[in-house]
Amino acid sequence: MKKTILILLLHSSLSWAQMQPFPLQEVKLTAGVFKNAQEVDLKYMLALNPDKLLAPYLIDSDLPLKAERYGNWESSGLDGHIGGHYLSALAMMYASTGNPEMKSRLEYMVSELARCQAKNGNGYVGGIPNGKVFWERIHKGDIDGSTFGLNNTWVPLYNIHKLFAGLRDAYQIAGNQEAKNILIGLGDWFLELIKPLSNEQVQQVLRTEHGGMNEVFADLYIITNESKYLAAAQRLSHQSILKPLLAKEDKLTGLHANTQIPKVIGFEKIAKLTNNADWSGAAQYFWQNVTQTRSVAFGGNSFREHFNPIDDFNKMLVSNQGPETCNSFNMLRLSMALFLDKNDVSYLDFYERTLYNHILSSQHPEKGGFVYFTPIRPNHYRVYSQPETSMWCCVGSGLENHTKYGELIYSHTHNDVFVNLFIPSELNWQEKGIQIIQNTNFPYINTTELVMKLPKNQSFSLNIRYPKWAESAKVTVNGKIQKINKKPSEYISLDRKWRNGDKISIEFGMKTRLEYLPDGSNWAAFVRGPIVLAAKTSTEDLRGLFADDSRMGHETKGKLFPINKAYALVDESGNYLSKLKPIDNLNFTLDSLHLQPFFDLHDARYQMYFQTFTKEEYEKQKDIQKQTEEALMALEARTVDKINCGEQQPEVDHNYIGEQSNSGYDEEQFWRNTRSFISYQLLNKDQRGTYIEISSLDDFKTENLEITINGISIEVFSNNSKTIRLKLPKAEQISLKIRVMSNYTTPRFTEIRIISNE
Known part of the structure; x- marks a missing residue:
């Protein structure tokens, strides 16, 4: 297929050959495992209380609560992030199913967010704890950011990005006009927030996990055609990630995986809007690197949330924290964007693989719980969320995952239809009066049937994906075998005048x-x-x-x-x-x-x-x-609590606080150091632990450090160059603080363990 893409700066116009998705409203699931997953997700969504999800926004707007907020991550720093995901999920579930309760809940949540925004009076609306104080510090240029925390606040830009994305989806997918107004007000507030900041300060803020902030400002440009939003999208693009990708350099090992993927989705969207081939090439390079050198068989990537070395997957194999579902959620979004931009069917091979094996497997098929980590460690298992207890990031993306299975089953150009996935469904292309019913029990059987429902005879090309995995393909139209001159990872094109009731059968060889x-x-x-x-x-x-x-x-x-x-x-x-x-x-x-x-x-x-x-x-x-294995298992059996320093989730789990601190990845280990102080909260359950062991990549100079536990200075009783040990007081709650005593940078701490002598 000839690629012809015409993109203007202020108005994008798609040529006849450009691939486009169908709106979710025009594709309905009819049977099978994906339909079941959608229905189970809908029940999970109904089990959530919108007023509890809205509570953080009401708190930050000084409005009375209608219900107490949820616990777990929704009341420990990421307050409000599930609410943003929920808006997206409601919009997509309503579009996919027409369920009126989804629309009612969406309209209610948007109206409540409008109340919060009006009360704040400056366009801001958010659920971040002490948000007004936090954002004012940023506005004044008071920035102290690690790779995830910002001014000792847990990923605030990532948090507010979920609201930006939820409002966008409420408008673009469900047509809610009030959501558009809130979104524009929020966007204008954010532009004013960062207006005094230098480009260097903006990049300092972007060191922290910030979701796809560049993408949502590109979306604001698409919605309004106002160039200030496109300029903001470019300004909010993280240069330390973009520049190596532009140079086709792999600098990903050790980085927090899901922090990077949304940035690249933004690079690709900006590239398409500005006809920037270099930025699009950077997104393609990233996609190729992650899918071909960093992903496992089911499509997931990362261990303990970070990209592992491409030449050593051993740490992923031994970890109980395998690939994270959020990563695959975002890799599918990137794959879809590149497929639609490049008209390249090969992106669909990864999309299909990940959709079946990671996304579908990440939801309990009966109870609807969502999975965070999918270990590849032999003889291990997964954990499922519950509506009242679990408010993790992968619950937020999980709510969305199972609402939108219809997004890429089919696509189209100006006149022609493309069948990309083999999922029981109905396509109703209203503009062209074309309806196609797909009947299949794939992958349990290797066949699918397409039935035309047409009010009048029509000439168009029906293009059926020939998957990379297929050993062969056999296609019949109304029982007549068709000649195939295509190869795997191409489309089989059937160009003819179609009549109502025409049947197309496809059979694939599979090994x-x-x-x-x-x-x-x-x-x-x-x-x-x-x-x-x-x-x-x-x-x-x-x-x-x-x-x-x-x-x-x-x-x-x-x-x-x-x-x-x-x-x-x-x-x-x-x-x-x-x-x-x-x-x-x-x-x-x-x-x-x-x-x-x-x-x-x-x-x-x-x-x-x-x-x-x-x-x-x-x-x-x-x-x-x-x-x-015996050595590893023995150490783990004696470990009461452990922190992997420099890794996002273990540090958040242990209430990391620090100043003038940096983290990184060297010598195949994550680390954190400081020129001021760092502190953590650990749990010495049943007071089993007898000492704390702190490991480092560098030699310790303990005379330059003050180490306190629960406010009391603790002497080092063992110093083995790069490992020190400290005796524990009798307590279950352990507050560990390491402070620099002079003009000194600490060693690069890699691990902190509470260990028992048992």
Whole structure:
């Protein structure tokens, strides 16, 4: 297909060949796993109380509450962020289903936000704790930012971005005019907020996680055609991330993954609006890097929320904190943007893979809970949220994920239709009078059927995606076989005059393959077509399976099972696939294991990745792996609490506060240092711990440090160059503070552990 893109600065005009999505209102799910996920999500949304979600906004506007705010992350620093996601979810669920309660709730929340904005009187509306005081400090240039906190406030720009995005979606998707007015007022307030700041100060603010602030200002430009918003979008683009991408340099290792992805979505949108090929190339480079070198079989990326080295996935393999659902939520948004911009079907291969294997699997199919981390550690499990207890970021994006499955099943150019995904659905292209019904039970079977519903005969091209994973494709129209001259990752084009009742049948050849981790190690997953297979291994010790309201309820509480005892594939010929015995299209036996689609596997421990060995390799490896695992498990068993310094979530979980502090990633470890002080709150449960161990990349000079626990100076009783130990007082709540005594920068702290002698 010829690419012809004409983009003007103030008015964008799409040429005949430019790909466009259908509005959610024109695509309805009709059956299957995605329809079930949508319905389960709707029930979860109905279980949430809008007045509780609105409470942080009323508090910050000095208006009386109608209900107390939710707990968990909604009352510990990220107050209001779920409310923004909820606006987006309501708009998309209403567009996708026409459910009147979704529209009613959306209108109510928007009207309440309008009250808050009117009370504030300056365009501002937000739920950030002590927001007015916080924003005034920023306005005056008083900026002390780490990689996630800003003036010791938890990701405030990320938080308010959710409201920007929610108001945008309420207007653009659901047509709510009041939301547009609030959005413009909020945008103008933000422009005034940053007006006194130099470009260097703005970039300092952007060091902190800020969501897609550049994208929403590009959206404000699209909505209003006012150039000040496009200028703001460019100013709010983080240069320290953009510049390496422009140079095609990989500087991503160690960065907080989901902090970066929304920025790149913004780069791509700005590039499209300004016809900036370089910025679009940067977005493409980022997408290629993440999807091809940093993503695992189910489409997710990162461990403990950060990008791992491309040549070593070991830390992800051993961690109980695997890829984060928010990352895939945003990678799908980037994939869709690039697909629509470039008319390149290859973006859909990743989109489809991630949609089935990560997004669909991240929701409990009956109870509707959402998953934060999906570990690839063998014989581990996932945790699901609950409406009254869980207010994590992946709950916010989770609410949205399952409302919009219809966004890319089909797309179109001026006259032609493209079938991108094989999901039971109805397309109603109202402008052209074209209705297409897709009947399928894919991926359980490898076929789909399209039925034309036309009031009159029409000539147009029907283009059916030929997936990269397909071994072959067979297409018939009204029972007549069609000649195919296309290859995988292209479209099969059927150009003819279509009549009402015409039937198009598509059958794909599908095979099972082993897909190895990108680092070249011997860990591999079984993938059939686009579907990742996994084995249920046990239901032992699933503590925290459904999360409580604790600060770290999104993490598993059950024990880690030794990796050296995981199932391995041992075969002298290397023909590991020969061990599979088919039950049906997507179910297999593997000796004593049952492999099934990962998205169908819930409420259990599982194994997705398997090591592959010859018998000789296996014998050599097992003793080494056993010793490594035993040492790791012994240390973990003695660890009462632990902080990974410089990592966002562990530090937030432990109430990090600091001044003149920096964090980074060196020598394959995260770190934090300070020229003033840092402090954390730890829990010495049942007073089991006997000492604190602090590790660093550099030698300690303890004479330059004052270390206090619960306000009392503590002497170092062991100093082993880069590790120090301090005795613990008798207490469960441990407040640790490290202060610099002179003109000195501390070592780069990597880890803090409370350890028991048991």
